[in-house]
Structure formats: C-alpha cells, structure tokens
Amino acid sequence: MEVMMPLLSFLLFLNSFNYCRFDATARTLFSNETDLLALLAFKDQITSDPSGVLNTWNATTNFCGWEGVTCGRKHQQRVIALDLSSQGLVGSLTPSIGNLTFLRKINLQSNSFFDNIPSDIGHLHRLQHLNLSFNSFRGGIPVELSNCSDLRRLDLKKNPLAGRIPDELGSLTKLETLRLEANNITGVIPPWLGNFSSLSVLDLWLNFLEGSIPEELGNLANLGFFQVSENMLSGIIPLRLYNFSNLYVFNVAGNQLQGSLPPTLGNTLPRLSFVGTNWPTSIVHIDISQNNFSGQVPSNLGRLQGLYHLNLGTNQLEASDANGWAFLDSLTNCSILQLLALDDNLLGGILPKSITNLSIELQFLGMGSNHILGNIPSGMENLFNLYALAFSDNLLTGNIPEDIGKLQMLQVLSLGGNTLTGTLLSSLGNLTQLNGLYLGSNAFEGPIPSSLGNLQHLADLDLSNNSLSGSIPKEIFNLSFLSNSMDFSDNYLIGELPLDVGSMTNLRGLYLSGNRLSGEIPGTLGNCEVLGNLFIDNNFLQGTIPPSLSDIKALQNLDLSHNNLSGPVPKVLEDLHILAYLNLSFNHLDGAVPTKGIFNNATAISLLGNDGLCGGIPELHLPPCPRKSSEKRGRSHLVRVVIPIISAISCLTVIFLFVFLYWKKKPRKDTRSPASSLDDKYPKVSYRELAEATDGFSSINHVGTGRYGSVYKGSLLRGNAVVAVKVFNLQQLGAIKSFVAECDALRIIRHRNLVKIITVCSGVDFRGYDFRALVFEFMPNGSLEEWLHPRISEHRMTNSLNLLQRLNIALDVAEAMAYLHHNCQPPVVHCDLKPGNVLLDADMVAHVGDFGLAKILCEAMSMSLQNSANSTDVIRGTIGYVAPEYGAGGQVSTSGDVYSYGILLLEILTEKRPVDDAFDNGLTLDSFVKMAFPERIEEIIDPLLLIHDDDDDPRGSTTRRLHQCLESVTRVGLICSTSSPGERMNMKDVATEMHAIRNAYLGGRY
Template structure:
C-alpha cells in the first residue's frame, strides 16, 4: 500500500494462526501480537513511523496507537496517516464494529480490504443497500450485518464466496430470492441466518448439501404468505415459542402440520378463520391449557392430532360441530375427568379415536357406539372402571381395540370374538372369568390379556389356568332363589325331555326343505362330503389345523379319506350376523363362474353337527403357499421399535400375481352374462398355489348385477354401513349402498400399491402424513419412487438399466390411476391387464 495512510477507528484487533482461526489469549497480548504482525508486513517505513514499535515496550506508548482506559488498555485507534508506508495490510488486523452508532451506509472503501477475514457491523444503525464491492472480499469467513435497516437485495456475488463459515444478515429489510445453489456455494457454512427479512420464493433444496450447518434461520412472516396456500408443514424441527397469530391470514389452508417441535403456551390464534382446514397436526409439542372454542368452526375438519402435549381441562362444546371428523387423537394429555361428552357427540369418527394416557376416570360411556364405523379405539393407560359396555358391539368396523392398563372388571364380553378385530389388548385390568376361544381370541399374537389374575380358559397359548365351575363365572344368587332354582330346574328338565324328540324331528324336516330351496344348484359337479367327513379330515377342527379366521368363519386345513387330496375347509360361524347370507352369496357367485385364477370350490356341506346344530361349510382346493398377505408381510419384525419391511416375492412374481388378479376382475366384470362385483379385494383373499399362481377367493360380499355400465349401476342393497375392508373400500361406498365394478378397481389399485411398496394401508405414517396409500405413492411419482418401493425390489433392480426402473414407475402409476377418488376417473380393468402384460414383457428383456 504505497504512500497511503491507514486509520481504523473503534477497532478490535484479532490474532490468527496459520489457518486464520482466532487464537485465544489475554486481551493486551492479542493486541500486541496483532500490531507486531502488522509491522512485519510493511516492506518500507521511510519516516521511521514504526521504530517505536518495540516488543519490550508497552504498545499503548507506540507512535500512532491510541488505547482507551475504558477498554482496559485495548487498542481503539491506529493512525498511520501520511507515513509513506509500503507493503501489505496484515490479515491479523480485522474490522469489529458491532453495537456502535455509525449510521449512514456501509462505505464502499471496505471493498478494498481484499484479505479481510471477518466483517462485523451488527446493530450499528446502518441503512441503504449492501455495497456491490463487498464481493471482492474473497477471503471472508464471517460477515455479520444483523439488526440494521439495510434494504435491497444481497449482491449475488456474496453468495459465491465459498470461505464463509458464518453468514448472518438477520433483522433487516432485505428483499429478493434465495439462490437455488446456496447449499453448494456455502459448503463450509456452520451458521446461516437470513431470518426476519422480506425474502420471497422457495427454500433451496441444495441446502441439504451444506453438511456442516449447525444453525440455520430462514424465518419469514407466515402471515405474508399467499392466502391461496393450501398446505403448510413445519413439522419435525426445533421451532419454539408460540404459534404466530398471523397464521390466521392463511384462509386457504386445507392441511396444517406443526408436529414435533417445541411450541408452547395456549393454542390461542383464531382457528375459526381457517374454514377450509381439513387436517390439523399440532401433536408432540408443549401446548397447555384448554382447546380454543374456535375449533368448532372448522366444519370441514377430517383429522385432528393433538397428542403428546399438556392440554388439560374439558374440551370445547363447539367441537361437536366438526361433523366431518374422521380421526381425533388427544392421547398423552391431562384431560383428567371422564371422557368428554362433547367428543362423544361426534358420530362421524370412523378411522381413529385415541384418548390413551389422558388420566381419564369413570365408566366407558355407552354412546361411544354412535361411531359405528370406527376402526381404531385406544383408551389404554387411564383409570377407567366398570365393565366393558355391551354397546361396543355396535362398532362393527372396529379392527384395533386397546383398553389395557385401566381398572375394568367383570367378564370379557363374548361379542368381542364376533368383531373383525386384528388387535385386542385387555391386559392389566381386573377382568374375571373365562376367555373366549373364537375370533381374535384364536390368535395369540393378536390378543393380550396379561395381568388379569382372575381369568381362565382360552386357547393353550395364553397359558391361563383351566376354568372350573367356581372361576368360570361368579354367581351372586339370593338365598330364596337357592331353594326355588332346583325346583324349577327339575320341572324344566322333565318338560324339555318330553318335547325334545318331537322338536328335533320337526327341525330336521324343516331343514331339509330349506336346504332344497336356498341351496344353489351345482348339478352334481362337486364331491359329496358330510359333517363327519369334514370332522375327520380336519382332525376334529383342531386348532393345529386352523389356518385362518375371519368375521364369518374359520378355515381349517384337511386331508380327505383318499389320503392325497388336501383341502381348505371354511366353517361358517352361523351365530354371527350375516354369516348365512355370506354363505349363500358365495355359493350363488361360484355357481356361475369358471376361471383359472378363481379359488376352486370342491364341495359344499349344509347339514347338522352331532349336537343337532346347523352346520355350513365350503370346501376349497388347498393352496400350499398361503395368502398374498402372508407372503408380503410375514417377515415384518419389531427391531428397536421399528418394523422391518421385507417380503419373499421377486419383481416378476409380483407382476405375475398382479396380472392374475386383474384377469379375474376383467372376467368377473366383463366375461359373463352378468357383471359380478367381488366387494372385498385384499391380500388375505388372494391365495397362491405351488407355482405361485394367484387365485382370488372369498366371495361372501360379492354382488351379481344385471347389467354392466361405465356409470354407477343401481343396486337395492340394504346395508347401513360400509361393506368390505377399510383401506380398500372406495370413498363412494361411504356415502351410498351402491356397489359397482369401479369399486373393485379401486380396491385392486390399493392392493397393487401395497404389493410393490410392502406398505400396509393401516400404517400410521401413511394415514398421518398422506391420508392414504394412494396419496403416499402419488407424492413420490415420478422422481422419488425408489425411496418407497419394497427394499427387496430395490435390491433386485439396483444397478439395472433405466428401462427396468421405469417399469417400477409404470406399475405404481397404474395403482394410482386405479385408485382415483372419482369412479369415472379410474383406469379400466381391461386396460390394466394390457398395460401390466406390456410391463412384464419389457422387464423380461435381457439387460
């Protein structure tokens, strides 16, 4: 710097090592070493201005150096003006001017300090724009311009300085967009703060490349976002404080996710203005106090997640106005009192109702039964007492029930064995008496009754003591009845014996007539098998031969008298409502259809057992490889709290199975005189034989229709609720009793997506984040498909040609096209068969 004077006011000197990292030492020692470094960089000092700079002399007495007593002998000024110095400004001298009253604009002169490493001008009252000349400071590692009144855009060249570890311009009035390649421009950045400005646009995906980032702040004013914004998610971050009140300006929101943060305080903003909101996720925060009454204004709400907060007290009465609510989760809060009546007035909750871990007391209310289509009810870990109310029997769609860790008493109701439960937890209560042995109680992995010391019986795997006359059912009989009961019993026995034979004969005659009138004619094409034959074939319908159970019956493996024919015997549970109707429906359907991929019916048995009770069974050809459900999900194991999603099906096997199933649907819908709707397409109803050929079974909900139409056909069904399995039932079935071939196409689409992703329709994150398997897959199309496919397929096609990976993309696109919300938008089943066959041909081409 020949013939130039230097003056730096209000300076703080820094000492750097060879890596330009600040060295910690005492303040005056730091200043002394920094000044000596400055002296060493000067090549020529013609006037001897630096002669006084002697290491053995106090630097505050050096010529041109001014120290301030207020700063304990720190250097506050270096004045070398007009001394004719020649050389370089040492990098050990740095600008630290924060928290001063400089005002004005940033001087363009700063741009001449080409070797400057740190520039701090925070909270100095500066205005105007950031000078363009700062882009010349290519050695900058820190820039801090926080808390000023700077305007305009950040010079683009500043984003190209790759040496930054700290870049902070928080709390100004800066505008513009954040560059898309910011993450690549700042690879060493540890601290990036652009918050509290007026930036617009999208957050750059390249930020994921800045792997050294420790602190990032990009906050804008949420209220300034577009009122047309429909989806806002800031979940799974470390956001703290309270919800900004101006979020109420986003009146177009249909989905709001603020889960998994550190937000606290009352939920106080005006929810009532977000009238289009359908999904609200506030779970896993620190919200406290009562829920706002404005929640009741959100009549379109489908899903509310408020679990894992500190909400206490009663819920607002207005919540009952949420007449479209499907899911409500208030678990892990402090409701303390009984189950709020305001919640129980919402009869539309059909997916999930969770009040676990909320300190509830009192009885389980009867009016829970108003949610007739509810699938998932969790009330565990409370202080509920009394008996399990019989009214829960009306929850015919219930699949998961958890009443564990309460104070419930009395017997286990028999109706629980009639529900379609796949998971039942009654553990750690005070239940008494005999455990049922039907329905869900036949599966040890699906039921838990641990911690109920007065239970007995049940299947052997439960390892409960056998029931005796004393512990199977406790009887509390008044003294007077102890005398009357034996007398009345004797009279009843005599009367019963006198008429039993007559009634038995009449009943057998009537049953013979009924059989002839209701039994479909199969023209002698089946084996003739009696109750005794089936009893022998299944070893007395033993539990060891049980291979499956459903709502209307149980399926047993059997071997006929010839010692070679393996069969699957479906025994109807005639005490269950709808079982006889299911039997007739299946017979009527299978009487008129023939297809290689239909489960082959070998015989029908309609008779009486050895006690004179009605007995009905369907006998099928045994499928050695079990159900598609088993092949897809049998290896899902809990490891560290996570499901291990694996299967044993290759890509080509899945394609073959998918084509087999689609071929059956095409035949049912278009290949007979009448259109036949299966009505319950799901993995457990697809059976696989020795060579993995798929066979569609279980026609208990099938409908034979008189005509085929691309529009909704009329149907005079008498059902008052959804028929089928939740997750595979099309949305239109929830609003009408009309069924159609397009409904089967929807179920097939969901089934196809499940086959190739190995994700169940009931997986929590699918419901929570995407409201369905089809939306989950659709959000990954077309670029993120490899992130959601079954890991087995991923390993199979890894490294293969792009064409094979495109096959995967095409299959999932078909699944989404089949499961469109509107029936008329769904792909035709004939087109599905043709497209899948083309995909299979392409996939088999040599690499």
C-alpha cells in the first residue's frame, strides 16, 4: 500500500497534465482558426496563379507550412508575415486580410492585384512593413492606414492610385520609408512629413503633385533618399535640404523649380552620391537639368572628389567673366569626371583655357546653345578619351584647333552654328571613329579635304551653309556607312557629280542645293534605293532627268528646280508611290506632263518656269499638248474604215442588249476580293480627330520623341480608347520611308508581343502641310529604356525591375522576334531592336514596336541571307546594337536581330548600355561580360538583382538558385551576341531556352 500511493499520485499528476495540455491546444486551435479562414479567403480572391505558389495552400499541411506564410515563435500558429512577391498573382485583395491581426509584414509586390486597397488593413496594429508596389491597385490611399501606428515601411509605388496623400497618415511617426512613386497622386507634399524624425527614404517621383517643397522637410535630419522628380512642383528648394549630412539621393528633376544653386554646394552634402541616377556611394552624380535654375554655377564643385557626371543643361545658368567660369577651374580637381553637360543655358564670355585641363577620363563635353565667345582653346588633345565634343550654336570664332584631329576616340564632333573660319583640317580624317561630323552654318572656306574619305564609320556629315569651294572629292562617295545624310548645301562647290554617287546605297538624304555644280545628273543615283530626300536645286545642272530616278522606291522629296535641265518629264516618276514633294520648276523642260501618281496632286508638285510643258491634270493650268500631223491623217482614215465596222458592232449590241437586261435582273454574288492594304484594314482617321484626341498635340500629352517624330498620348472619341499617336516629322530625313516601312510591316504581322496598331492617318494638317501618323494601343508603362536608363531629366522607373520582371520581358521579346523570323510569311527583320523599342503595357507585358527600319524578306532570300556577306544593303540601326557584319557590308538577316537581342539581354542584366561610359580601349558590353563569366558574374550584374528582400536564407538555396539563373541568362546573351553569325542561336531556340530558364527559376529547380 505504501508503494501504491506514490504511484497513484503520479498517475493523477499525469492525467492533470494531459488535461491542461489538451486545453491549451484547444485554445490555440480556436484562436488560429481566424488566421486559417483569412488565408483561405485570400486564396479565393486569386483568379490566376501561374507559378502555382498557392498549390501548397491545402488541408494536407498546416498553414504555417504554406509557401509565403510565416508563423511566429512567441505566438504559436499565428501568422506574422505574408510574402508572395513576384509570383504573377492576379486578383483582388480580400478584406479578410484585416483578420490576420498578428501580421508584421505584408509583401505582395510585383503581382497583378487590382481594385482598391481594403481599408481593413487598418486593423493590423502590429504591422511594420507593407509593400504593395508594382500592382494595379486603384482608388485612393486608405486613411485607415493611420491606425497602423507601428508602421516602419510603406511602399505603394507603381500603382494607379489617385487622390491626395491623406492627412491622417501624419500619425505614422515611426515611418522610416515612404515610397509612393509612379502613381496618379495629386495635391501637395504634406508639410507634416517634416515630423517624421526617423524618415530616411521619401520617394514621390512621377505623380501630379504641385505647389512648393515644404520648408518643414528641412527637419528630416535622417533623410538619405529624397526624390520628388517628374511632378509639377514650383518655387524654390528649401536651403536646409542641401545641408543634410546623410543625404545620398537628391532628385528634383523635371519640375518647374527655380532659384539659384547654393554657392556652398561643393561643401555640403558630404555623402551625396546621386542627383538623378543611382550610383555607388563613392561616386557623385549631379543632374539638375531641365529646370529653371538661374545665377552662377557654384565655384567649389571641385571639392566633390568623386564627381562623375555633372549635367546642368537646359536651365538659365549664367557666366560672363572669369568669376562666372570659376567653376570650370574647380572641376579640374575632379579626376574621374566623365560627363560635363552645360548646354542650353546663358553662359557667355570667353571659354577658359582650363577646359583643356579637365579629367583625362572625360568622355562627353557639351556646351551647345549658349553665348560663348572667342576661340576654341588649344590643348584639347589632353582630353584624349572624349567621344563627344559639342560646342554648336554659340558665338565661337577662329579656326578649329589642329589638336582636335588627335582625339582618336571621338565619335561626335558638333561645331555647327558658330562663326568659325579657316579651312577644314585634313587631320579630321584621322578621327576614324567619327559617327557624326556637324560643321554647318560657319564661315569655313577652301576645299573639302579628301581625307574625310577615311571616316568609314561616318553616318552623318553636315558641311552646309559655309563658303567651301572646289569639287566634291570622290573619296566622300565611298563612305559605305554614311546612312543618314550628307549635306553640302549652300556653298560654292563646282564640278560634276561623279558616277560614284551611286555607291552610297545606304544614304537617306543627299543635300547639294545652292552650289555651282554642273554636268548631268548621274543615272547611277538610281542605285541609292533607300534615298528619301534628294535636293540638287539651285545649281547649273543640264541634260535630261534620268529615268533611273524611278528606281529609288524610297524617294519622298525630290527638288531639281532652278537648273538648266531639258527634255521631258520622265513618265516613270509616276511609279514612285511614296513621293510626296516634287519640284522641277525653272528649268527648260518640255513635253507632256504625266497625270498619275504624284502628278495627280497639284499641291505636291511645282512646274513653274518650264514654258515647254503641256497637258497634265487641269489644276496645273498648263496648255493642251498639240496634236501631231500623223494623228490628223490617222483620223480621216478612221472615218473611212473604222466607222462602218462600228455600225456593224452597233447592230450586234442591240441583239445582246436584251440578254444583258435579262441577266441584270438576276442577283449577283459579290466575288470581289477583300482589300489588303493597311489603309483598308485600318480606316484612316483625320488630322482633326487626332488633334482633338491629343489636345492639339500639346506638350502635356507628349510621351516620347523618336528618330522620325514624336509620340503623344490621346483619347479617341471612337470608343474612347486611350491611344499612342506616333506623328512623323516629314522634314526629317527618312521619315516618309519609315512611315511606309512600318505600314508594310504592320500589314502582315500579328502577335501578342508586338505593338498593336489601331488606325492610320495620311493627309494634311490645318496649314495644308502633309501629315502622317500611326495610332497604336497605348503602353502606360513606357519603354524598357526608361526603366533601365532613366533619361537625364526623366528618372523613370529607376532600378525598379526585379529579376522575374526582367525574365518575363526578355521572354516576351524573344517570343516576338521568333514570330517575326519563323512564323511570319514572308519573314520580317526588325533591324532596330533595342530597349527604346520595347514597350510595356499595364501588366508589364513587353511589346516590340517601331518597324521604321524593318526589312521584309522573300522566302528564298531569308535562307540565303544567313550566310551572305557580299551585299551592300547595309542598315544603320542604332550604334551598339547593330551586328558587326552589317558594318562590313553584310546583308540584312535574321541573325542580325539575334545579335541585337543578345546585347539587349546583357543590358537587361547589367543595366549598362552597349556604349556605356565605362567601356574604352575597344571594350564592349559583350567582352565586358565575358571577362567576368561565369566565376565573377555577380561583379557585373545589376546589384539590385542580387538583393533578397528580408529573405532568411540559412542554407543559401535562394542564392544558388539566383546565381544559376543569372548564369543561364548571361550564357544565352553571350551566344546571341557572338561576332560570328553562324554561331548564334536562332530566335525560336532562344525563346525555348528563355522559357526553360524562367520556369526553372520560378519552380526552384536550379
């Protein structure tokens, strides 16, 4: 008995313990049932789950093990974090989210959630981190968020949220990060933000905020990231914002701000590493371009030892004497300075000699459109890494310094619009990397140096409006890469146009007006098949107009007026279907004027001063052409012989008349074939409709500028659709050809990843000038270019794309190009694939656009072009993306597009352009990547792709998966961008490979 009593007591203790344990478990199960139901309600609102992330959300496992769900240790079985970022989820956010009362973190960024943000989030009093960025949430910012008093990070960027920033959010005094960029938020910047003493990141970029920057923001002593660019802010920047010791990002570009730069700018902002673009913290990048800042440039900028880029362009900054230019002396201390842009200001006075002592790393030096006087200083050879030197549209005088001919890296030399004198240096022929040479509108004299024939990379050559004399060197006509324009107009050039002019098969504009050229027009001009503008007016040309001009199918504007041409107007000119302007006036032409083609439009042609012309359409008011004597004799013969035959036929006609009337009563089946032209598929809209849709093509609706025109956002009354209107600048060389090329290409292509055309406009504007426009589906997220490389004053989507988004974009582009190359009949070669021509819709789906340079290949050619390298059908495309075989005279081929895709893919990964400032001494983007591949790949990849947002990765599995994915994508980019066309993949295989890479990354199979 004594033995049994202790045993009985022990059993009773165990029973009591198990009862208590059961009771605690029951209470836990009861309390977390709310979390379970809330998660299931969340799942019910998801309409698409492409990655299958919610497949784990089922009854077979506890919800704490569901993917994206984290439960706490202190509070067992209670959800403390919900992280489903970048999963491609589509649906609305359930109000039941407010029942997860232990939540500390919600991260749903980079999905496709829509509808309003539920106000029930305000019930989450423990919430510290809320990230709903990169979705499609609408409505306003919920005022109930003010109840989340412990909130530290609020990130709602890149949604179409509207309305004001609620004043109720002023209670969130613990907030450290506030990101509301790229929404439709209106109103003013709330002054109460100045009370957030812990705030370190404030990003309000790309909204519709107005008013001034509040003085109260000067209280934010911990502020490190400040971005309010691309709004409608005005007034003066509070001076205290320049004095924050922690400030490393300061972006106010693209507003209407004014005032002067503080003279102590070089002494303050000790941690400043960015004013407009993200850079490592040891580098200073200052950009205040395109505002209304006035006064002098601070003279102590040289104290910023890490100054890398300095862009102060398009303001009202002044300099008139040595004091005003003192900043230039100071900048000589900045040993890594690579870009200095001061264009479009009010800088005057003499250019200091110290400009030649700037950093030897300097690559871009721009001071155009100012009032700078005096000579270009000698010693420019010190800046031997310059690739662009732009002093155009100033008041410079004197000669071009001889040492400019020693800048071997120079790609652009722009000195036009000054009063420079002397002869053109023969040493300019040493600048063999030149792509653009602009010396027009000066006072140069003497001959054109034949050494310019050495500039085999030259695409633009402008020597117009000078006093040059002598004949045009034959060597000039052997510049095979010259593809944009050659302008020698308004000089004193003499001699004949050599037959060699026909070798310029890639030239789009030839301007020789206002010279003293003689001889005949070479028939070899017909070989220049892409020539869009030919102006040889006001010379002393003679002979006939060669019929071979009709072989220039791209010809849009032809002016041969004010010469001594004779003979008839070639009837074959009727066949130039896109010819929009023809001036043959004041010559000695005679004979009948054709009546078809352009000759059927009296407003498009001028024939004045040719007394021998006759006929034509009535609107030309030309005398009728006289009948020949043989015609009169033939007419009397007609009376004697033909009329009796006609009488006999008339009798037969009466017989058949009854048959005709009988059959006419019968219904007829319409057997007409449908029209196939672009205009028939897409009925034209009028200029008036497009003008109304875009509010008169106002600057407010201007969303971009391309090579041949501008793009405007508009709303057509037909269906009230939001559209993008691409208006072609017909004064620009190649614009008409680009319009026609796009029409030709768009007529035969249809794919979800190609920009969808809605309609077309071809007519005249209110002034009677020709007008051409294409109307496309509007892409609200702009171009990939804007996301990867925000422009100097347009810091759009800076470093915002995560890895999954980049993979999806790369895959979308691959799918589009595979369709053009392999599923389109005949195949289409895009010829200008680059980030600027990749547009993103509201769901971040990529669409390839701009077919202005596209080539449509016949089926037979499409196969042979892969291995051919003997054609002279070279296109220019865009430097850095053009396949190397094109520069050597290779034919247009689909493998050229593959090369462009490879470069684009490497650019997506590295965020470096193929002509990045970091590339010198022959280094290119692909060689830059090759040097690090694969062991050191993380050194060249965009650092943002290597960041795991609050991701605990104790085993390193996520890191390995990320690295292997990046290595796979990089390998595809390198194979596509190899210099040998035969070693590149085709786009069908590229698309398949990119599918596999993305799916493996999403499925965690790396």
